[in-house]
Amino acid sequence: MLKAEQNERLTRVGPGTAMGDFMRRFWVPFLAGTELEPDGAPQRVSLLGERLLAFRDTDGRVGLIDEFCPHRRASLFFGRNEECGIRCVYHGWKFDVEGRCLEVPSEPADSNLARKVRLTAYPVHEAGGLLWAWMGPAAERPAPPAFDWLGLPPEQCYFSQFVLNANWLQGMEGEFDSAHVSFLHRRLDMEVAKTSIVGEYFRNDTAPTWKIDPAPHGLVCAASRRTAENELYWRVTHFALPFYSMVAPEIGGCNSWRCWVPLDDENSWVVTVTYAPHRDITQAERDAWAAGHFAHPIVEPGSKRLAARAENDYLIDRAVQKTHSFTGIQGTRAQDAAMTESMGPITDRSREHLATSDQAIIAIRRLLLDSLACHGAGEAVPAMRSGDVYAVRSGSALLPDGVAYDQDKTLMREMGLAGAAEAAE
Ligand code: FES
Ligand SMILES: [Fe+2]
Numbered sequence: 001m002l003k004a005e006q007n008e009r010l011t012r013v014g015p016g017t018a019m020g021d022f023m024r025r026f027w028v029p030f031l032a033g034t035e036l037e038p039d040g041a042p043q044r045v046s047l048l049g050e051r052l053l054a055f056r057d058t059d060g061r062v063g064l065i066d067e068f069c070p071h072r073r074a075s076l077f078f079g080r081n082e083e084c085g086i087r088c089v090y091h092g093w094k095f096d097v098e099g100r101c102l103e104v105p106s107e108p109a110d111s112n113l114a115r116k117v118r119l120t121a122y123p124v125h126e127a128g129g130l131l132w133a134w135m136g137p138a139a140e141r142p143a144p145p146a147f148d149w150l151g152l153p154p155e156q157c158y159f160s161q162f163v164l165n166a167n168w169l170q171g172m173e174g175e176f177d178s179a180h181v182s183f184l185h186r187r188l189d190m191e192v193a194k195t196s197i198v199g200e201y202f203r204n205d206t207a208p209t210w211k212i213d214p215a216p217h218g219l220v221c222a223a224s225r226r227t228a229e230n231e232l233y234w235r236v237t238h239f240a241l242p243f244y245s246m247v248a249p250e251i252g253g254c255n256s257w258r259c260w261v262p263l264d265d266e267n268s269w270v271v272t273v274t275y276a277p278h279r280d281i282t283q284a285e286r287d288a289w290a291a292g293h294f295a296h297p298i299v300e301p302g303s304k305r306l307a308a309r310a311e312n313d314y315l316i317d318r319a320v321q322k323t324h325s326f327t328g329i330q331g332t333r334a335q336d337a338a339m340t341e342s343m344g345p346i347t348d349r350s351r352e353h354l355a356t357s358d359q360a361i362i363a364i365r366r367l368l369l370d371s372l373a374c375h376g377a378g379e380a381v382p383a384m385r386s387g388d389v390y391a392v393r394s395g396s397a398l399l400p401d402g403v404a405y406d407q408d409k410t411l412m413r414e415m416g417l418a419g420a421a422e423a424a425e
Contacts, residue, residue, distance in 0.1 A: 002349040002365065010368055011167045011346050013262040014049030018372045023048060023242050024136040025375065025384045027144045029259050029271060030054070031131045032161065036062060039081050046263040048135065052122075053077055055097075058084045063097030064133050066120040070101075095119050129159060130271065143387035145240075148416065149257055149275040157275045158289055160296040163304045164260075164337055167346045168243055168268040169368075172260040174340050175245035176237065176364060178223035179357035182206040184335050186326040196250055201225050201233045208235075210359040211404055216382040216389035217241065219367055220417070221360040222405045223248075227398070234405040236395045236415060239364050241371065241383040246394040247295075254281065255393045256295050266345035269304070272296055277393065292331030308334035310341055392416040 002010070013020040030047050031054055042055035044067060053067040053076050069076050069088040076095070079086040087094040091106040099121030101114040122133045123141070128150040134141050149157055164171045174180065182202040205225035213220045217240040224232040235248035243260045254274045261269040274281070274295050292298035298307045308314040314329045314337070321328025329335045354362060371381050383389050395415040399408055412418045 001352050001354060004348075004350045006365075006369060007346070007349040009372060010365065011169055012265055013168070014265065018376065019242075019368075020048055022372055022375050023262070025140060025380070026136075026242050027125060027132040027134055027142075029130045029132050029261055030064065030269070032159070032271075033062075033126050033129050033131055036131075042077060042079060042081055042086060044077050046267070047133065048262055049264045050135075052120075053079075053086070054124075054131070055079075055081050055086050057081070057086075057097050061097045062124040062126065062131055063095075063099075064122045064124050064131075065095065065097075065099050069093060070117050070119055071104075093117075097121065097124075128157075128273070129154075140384075142385055145390035146387045147257060147390050148277065148393055149255070149273055152275055152277070155280040156277070157273055158254075158281055158286055158296070159271070159273050160289065160299075161269065161271045161304055162297040162299050162306050162333065163263070164268045164270050164341065165266070165310065165345070166268065166337075166341045166343065167266060168260045168262040170340050170343060170347055171268050171270060171336075172243060172245055173361045173364070174336050175247055175258065176221055176239060176360035177358065178208045178210075178235065178237075178360070179206065180339070183326055184339060185332050187324065188326065189324040201227055204228055205233075207357065211406075212360055212363045213406065214367075215392070215417070216386070217392055218244075218383065219360070219363055220406075221363070223360075224405070226401075230401055232399050232401060232403065234395075234397050234399055234411070236405050236411070237360075238392055238394055239360075239367075240390055240392075241381065242368075244390075246392070248394045248396045251396050251398065254285065254295075270297075292333065294332055297333035297337075298331050306334055306337055309337070314338040 009018050013023060030045050035043055036054060036056035038056050038060050039058050042053050045052040045054045051067045052064055054064050056062050067075055071091055071093050074088060074090040076086055076088055078089050085094045085096045085102050094103040096102055099119035101117040104114045107113050122135050125132045125144050132144055208223035208225050211222045219239040222234055222236040224234050227233055237248045238246040245258045247256050249255050254276045257273045259271050263269055272295050289296040299305060300307050314334050317328045327335050329338055374381055393415055395411050397408055397411045405411055
């Protein structure tokens with residue numbers, strides 16, 4: 001449970017808010033690079049409560065600028081993207097990717113107005129097929145985060161995106177609530193691998209035990225379940241500041257990375273990258289994800305809207321709910337969204353009754369509140385300063401009773417945490 005003012009502090013992201021100011025000290029992903037073509041259609045971008053416009057100029061450079069023309073505030077969405085700039089179609093003023101005004105053709109030839117006018121423009125970095133914005137002070141710009149999948153070839157990655165109609169924290173907290181997997185995503189009708197999120201290990205122990213450790217990128221949240229053979233099935237999920245989750249893979253399965261980017265206070269852009277660090281992704285895996293299994297959503301063609309969403313009750317099928325799945329809703333992303341969106345756009349956390357299974361959620365809230373206090377006092381948290389702290393990946397393992405995840409060197413090495421383990425010895 002949080003106090004109402006703590007809830008406000010964590011969830012509001014507009015300019016001038018505590019969380020908004022904090023998030024503007026990190027690179028923020030905002031669009032897939034393929035959504036912009038040189039001299040192609042610009043895209044409206046809502047980001048941390050700001051209305052922006054993204055376009056790729058003739059030379060391939062990406063601009064992320066104020067959506068509204070500084071002349072009389074018409075939307076530049078209708079603009080002409082041509083000859084290294086975007087031209088407002090109202091009176092022809094033209095701007096480049098850095099927000100400089102290049103021409104004011106509606107003014108006398110000797111006018112110096114162009115030199116005086118400037119648009120808000122945020123620097124953009126392109127990596128891993130995503131566009132990342134720096135919305136903070138120029139002097140504090142760090143190296144972009146060095147997530148390990150950014151260096152992998154496309155054959156080893158699978159990408160999807162959707163918009164969640166709920167606050168970013170609400171969506172993200174669902175990733176750290178390991179207990180829900182045993183219920184919300186349960187299948188009633190099929191024999192599946194033991195470690196699958198719909199499988200035996202999750203049914204065998206529905207009350208996982210948490211071990212939560214601080215790390216430079218945020219938190220390592222490890223949940224262990226006791227198996228029928230009295231071993232421990234560890235699932236190690238990372239929270240990385242400010243809005244990233246890396247959920248534990250099934251044993252031998254693919255890793256996943258997800259960002260919960262606040263478009264505004266009540267909507268979030270969710271990108272999932274599933275990747276195999278040591279092999280290509282198989283066609284069978286791609287087909288399953290495209291069909292909405294496990295990590296990826298089913299969206300309406302050509303849109304970022306979930307096909308199963310609030311207005312159609314997530315296409316719940318009560319007959320399927322009796323015989324095939326716990327929810328009667330198809331696809332894990334839609335199942336998650338049905339729960340997190342049903343709380344309302346910003347849930348009232350002062351009315352919750354958190355339980356033992358919510359320890360990771362509590363730890364994340366505490367870390368975020370502490371980080372806001374730290375930033376408010378003029379200090380930086382480590383993740384603000386170094387892109388390298390992000391070079392970690394989630395993991396899972398079956399270990400003997402009594403052995404914690406961080407005592408297993410193979411697992412720690414695989415997760416990029418071997419240095420931490422050796423330093424602790
Ligand atoms: S409003 Fe854009 S040029 Fe006048
Ligand atoms: Fe889930």
